[in-house]
Amino acid sequence: MTYDCIIVGGGPAGLNAALVLGRARKKVMVIDAEEARNRVTRHSHGFLTRDGITPHEFRRVAKEQIEAYPSVSFTTDTAVSASGADGDFTITTDKGLAYHAKKLLLAVGKRDIRLPIEGLVEVYGKSAFVCPYCDGWELRDQKLVVIVSHDKALHMAKTLSGWTRDFTICTNGDDKLTSQDREELNKHHIPVFDTPISVIDSINGMVKGVRLEDGTMIPCTGIFFAPELGIGSDLPQLLGCESAEDGTVVVDKFGKTSVPGVYSAGDSATQMYQLIMAASMGSMAAAGINSELLTEAWEQSW
Numbered sequence: 564m565t566y567d568c569i570i571v572g573g574g575p576a577g578l579n580a581a582l583v584l585g586r587a588r589k590k591v592m593v594i595d596a597e598e599a600r601n602r603v604t605r606h607s608h609g610f611l612t613r614d615g616i617t618p619h620e621f622r623r624v625a626k627e628q629i630e631a632y633p634s635v636s637f638t639t640d641t642a643v644s645a646s647g648a649d650g651d652f653t654i655t656t657d658k659g660l661a662y663h664a665k666k667l668l669l670a671v672g673k674r675d676i677r678l679p680i681e682g683l684v685e686v687y688g689k690s691a692f693v694c695p696y697c698d699g700w701e702l703r704d705q706k707l708v709v710i711v712s713h714d715k716a717l718h719m720a721k722t723l724s725g726w727t728r729d730f731t732i733c734t735n736g737d738d739k740l741t742s743q744d745r746e747e748l749n750k751h752h753i754p755v756f757d758t759p760i761s762v763i764d765s766i767n768g769m770v771k772g773v774r775l776e777d778g779t780m781i782p783c784t785g786i787f788f789a790p791e792l793g794i795g796s797d798l799p800q801l802l803g804c805e806s807a808e809d810g811t812v813v814v815d816k817f818g819k820t821s822v823p824g825v826y827s828a829g830d831s832a833t834q835m836y837q838l839i840m841a842a843s844m845g846s847m848a849a850a851g852i853n854s855e856l857l858t859e860a861w862e863q864s865w
């Protein structure tokens with residue numbers, strides 16, 4: 564079978580695209596390894612009608628609703644290679660299967676590059692988070708530590724100030740803050756520590772404090788940190804999609820990449836890491852894909 568579209572990635576972007584394309588009566592295959600980046604979190608926020616839902620439940624409900632559209636299929640697998648051109652793409656999976664499609668949507672997300680901070684894994688998703696918009700409400704008015712490098716410190720401080728004014732910045736050895744940034748942080752009574760972090764102390768995933776290599780202990784009840792991210796798959800690179808320096812795929816407003824017939828949506832194509840943003844990008848990409856398919860069919864019918 565040749566599908567109208569293969570969607571690689573079953574997160575909010577891929578699922579919303581599958582919903583829109585299913586309703587458009589297009590044959591779709593969603594290939595997903597079920598290793599979502601947000602699976603470590605207990606709740607997802609900021610998505611109207613689904614605020615507080617667990618990532619697992621979000622996907623379960625989405626798939627249940629998509630099942631109403633029989634032209635959409637799902638397989639649990641990992642896409643490992645891609646080849647072909649617009650109208651005739653092939654995706655090969657880790658299980659050795661090959662799928663063919665006219666269009667591709669790469670909703671492959673981003674992956675966390677593990678930060679070398681002892682104790683961070685134990686608290687990530689429980690009391691340490693990366694996005695104030697997603698989890699700032701739960702940590703409002705608490706004593707926090709922000710682990711962030713020099714180029715993002717001031718931005719993070721301004722953002723987090725809407726939820727709490729009681730936080731300390733740890734640059735974890737990065738002492739390259741400008742004098743102007745330090746002056747502004749000092750003016751707002753925000754402590755800054757440049758000493759590398761030794762360990763994050765916690766009990767059952769709940770942080771108690773951040774210990775620095777010089778022995779300084781910074782008590783806190785929560786952490787926000789700036790993650791290091793990589794693209795979730797090398798498929799965009801294999802296909803020759805134009806990408807930014809950090810791997811983010813360059814797309815237009817409909818998710819179209821520099822490669823004809825290839826689209827991208829969600830975290831793989833933006834630095835705005837919001838559940839609702841990913842879903843909306845998936846919807847727009849599906850509209851773009853459907854429009855291309857309809858136009859091609861229209862022109863071939865004459």
